[in-house]
Amino acid sequence: MPGVHEVVHPLIKRHLTVLRCETTRPAEFRSSVRRLATLLAYEATKDLATTVAQVQTPVAMAQGYELPDRIGLVPILRAGLGMVDPVLDLIPSAEVWHLGLYRDEATAQPVRYYDKLPPGQPVDTALVLDPMLATGGSAVAALQTLYDWGVGRAKVLSLIASQEGVDAVASQFPQAQVFVCKVDAELNDQKFIVPGLGDAGDRSFNTIVR
Ligand SMILES: O=P(O)(O)OC[C@H]1O[C@H](OP(=O)(O)OP(=O)(O)O)[C@H](O)[C@@H]1O
Numbered sequence: 001m002p003g004v005h006e007v008v009h010p011l012i013k014r015h016l017t018v019l020r021c022e023t024t025r026p027a028e029f030r031s032s033v034r035r036l037a038t039l040l041a042y043e044a045t046k047d048l049a050t051t052v053a054q055v056q057t058p059v060a061m062a063q064g065y066e067l068p069d070r071i072g073l074v075p076i077l078r079a080g081l082g083m084v085d086p087v088l089d090l091i092p093s094a095e096v097w098h099l100g101l102y103r104d105e106a107t108a109q110p111v112r113y114y115d116k117l118p119p120g121q122p123v124d125t126a127l128v129l130d131p132m133l134a135t136g137g138s139a140v141a142a143l144q145t146l147y148d149w150g151v152g153r154a155k156v157l158s159l160i161a162s163q164e165g166v167d168a169v170a171s172q173f174p175q176a177q178v179f180v181c182k183v184d185a186e187l188n189d190q191k192f193i194v195p196g197l198g199d200a201g202d203r204s205f206n207t208i209v210r
């Protein structure tokens, strides 16, 4: 179903608390990103197509399943990288198509710097991975790129979003699905999510300049 899906679960609430906490160090921050990405991906992939494929167990034949669609994971550099491995663990056959986008610090507009999508060979379902959805500018830019590529379905998986950001994505791409652990109420003057967790890329990769 298109629209915004906030996934409510006690484990998500707990791991999100660790992620938000300002004293959480990068290694634990990355672990929390992985755990939350797994829980979010479980929800976001509930409607993937399956085809029946018989499997021989050591005892008898059993009904098994395959995932017939081409599924693409689309991490937005840098912070989205931390969500790739946990989702690949769940979908080992997925393709990974990186998109390089950063927010201009002065304007908060997304700047594109990496995109190697092969023309004419779109995946069936794209899962955009980025822990933060603030103004929504980066998610909108990623979705525009993916729909231009020709993907059939796109889902954005973000750990924390702002209300403004999910509204922006929904108004530009009502056909897209957005899965989040929590929608926070607002953005501050620097367009950071409040209360949010700060800069996800810097906290993941220990690049906070002190
Ligand atoms: O919704 P938006 O307003 O576009 O903001 C969200 C974007 O900002 C962050 O990336 P950032 O620019 O900090 O790049 P980084 O991952 O390299 O740190 C975040 O990971 C998103 O990509």
Ligand SMILES: O=c1cc[nH]c(=O)[nH]1
Binding pocket: 079, 132, 134, 191, 192, 193, 194, 196, 197, 198, 199, 200, 201
């Ligand atoms: O709050 C925010 C906004 C953009 N990017 C982040 O990492 N955090």
Ligand SMILES: [Mg+2]
Binding pocket: 079, 199, 200, 201, 202
């Ligand atoms: Mg960042």
